[in-house]
Amino acid sequence: MEAPPLAADARADLVIIGGGFTGNAAALEAARRGASVVLLEAETVGHGGSGRNVGLVNAGLWLPPQDVIKLMGREPGLRLVDILAQAPALVWSLVDREEIECEATRNGTLHLAHAPSGFRDLAERHRQGVELGAPLQLLDAEETKRRTGSSAFHGSLFDPRAGTIQPLSYARGLAAAAIRAGAKLHGASKVTGVTHDGEGWQVTANGHVVKAKSLLLATNAYFNGIDLGTRPQFVKVGYSQFATAPMPEHLRKNILAGGEGCWDTAMVMSSFRIDRAGRMIVGGIGNEGGAGGPVHASWARRKLRQVYPQLADLPFEHAWHGHIAMTGDHVPKILRLGPSGLACFGYSGRGIGPGTVFGTRAAIALLEDRETELPVAPVEQHVERFVEPKALYYETGAVLTHAINPPPFS
Template structure:
């Protein structure tokens, strides 16, 4: 199976970015990384009348944004009670409210900017893989409904009808959520930022930054630009940058594999409403239908590791287990990316100096949080008003044994995929 990113094949055309020689000498805001957060920040900066440059080491959406599953979720996958227990009632409530409204912000941006990204706001289904998973969903529903969320718990029969599979004990339906083609979305954001006057540079890795008395000195190739404010928005894809303490987090691989476009009869019987889905298993998996009717299955694990064969074999078995009618369908393409995870699974805004933030730790929920964190961080850096930030910025964030944790997650996923999805 070739290592081809389906989103690259089906995305809208990439933006026509600038060449580095055209960069100004000074900007109000410099953003490092052209993913969801970086492009959202650039749009907000231009809305505020600020000059902004975005420097991307590869291409727009190259990292997690262009490898995302494409689920626009409300909130985090950590239940709200746990969030409040970790960061406090007031801060936890504020974070929950900000990210509960994230799908509204994403889909309103898509509508307002006419971004072509196969957007469907038909909700998501969090599927119970076992009785224990159903118990977890009942607890989540109780917490979410207590906060006014319009979620609904489906029984096994209703879930089977919605999903087209009899493998689940139930599902939590969230109508606030939806799906998009993630690379098309981030390319659309980038195009809008440039249309509004932002300077965006691809293949322009920032290799060094330095704090100055008036802001930041940013070295890109053999060129230096100055910025009054700096936003580091690379998430898990931070490489080769000196001059700053690197944000601490654990990298977790996540891969996806896709069928060919399915026959119309199968498209009508599988995910009739085209909800995006993920399950309650410890080693989580996801599945959804793309805009052309391909079934996309994903799971924890990296295709750039020794576990590649185990991961892909599991995906093929999982396809047949969930949807026996597709048992002879061969997965056509596969790709993987890296999730940035913190120990408490809560996203971070780290202060990296006066008028400098680093954003990271979306734990696999990059679309909604990335859009919200990027926009609010740009506003806070440019205006000094921090009240809209989803979390309180931290001076430093410490993680321990990140390398060992990374090996642990990959090994656990590989061992699970060697034995899982082998029938009843």
């Protein structure tokens, strides 16, 4: 896949800023519908949160369905819940149709109860989901132990619709499919200006201008301060991951043998999945690239020892971090930027499914002037208060939690 820097002025039906799940899915959908598309990415395709994602293809949001309905109102809330319930199916269909090699594993996910209170929360999520027709299964501690290979959890909620992917490969696979469909993708093309002249959008990058009828801003947590008149507002939260060396075969066959991806119910969340090579990938809230990096790295080693003692001495070979765009109510937003201009953001840690859905539907809405296609109604302005203090709160909380939990010698 080639995405050369923008080297000349261009015209398009749709210009997209950001080469992650949302932007690439939009470029693919628009190009397949016959539109001319130019996508501009400041770094490389998948460089941001998409390529650094946990890799869990989940249905829905972090919030239980009834919370979504309460926040949004019954009709729009139910609609969003229903649309995102089908998000994994959309991801799998694109993987199949475009033959994307991304280690797609469609064996479901396990939401793990870290404590008895966590299991009670899962039981309520199960009740709400089943009422809405979701094929969820509430598993007791013994069945959870059998599936995970760990006795650290008090039960789990299994969602067979979900699964895991290698996120960077998926992001790049969408981009490659968009290029095959006719879209023009440009990396190393940081946008420095965006204006609307009354007839269309003019987007400047590398000293060149792309003119387009429609604009989609798809930078999510990696918005770099482009002057748009209005701007997406969110709290930037760090998430770090640590990958071990491949597990020996005799251990691999008893640890997440079914291939499920996992995350837990703790306030400072942890995640677990195994890649195709047999590496255990341990993730947690916090920025391993920041001042608290050594604390997060030490926590990952202790967490692995606590959950999987048999892996206690398996070395970590890779570590990386990304950023999540968190909204105050944990519901994604679509911001109206001007005539035929939208920004999608705020997936609050659920980037793969929602990003794919929002990008695909935003392309249709912009090209065909059908806002009813959007998963949520666009707003003229979204305000997040105390953004920087909240970001500091999340990181400080993660550092403090990781410093003491699990205890160093547990």
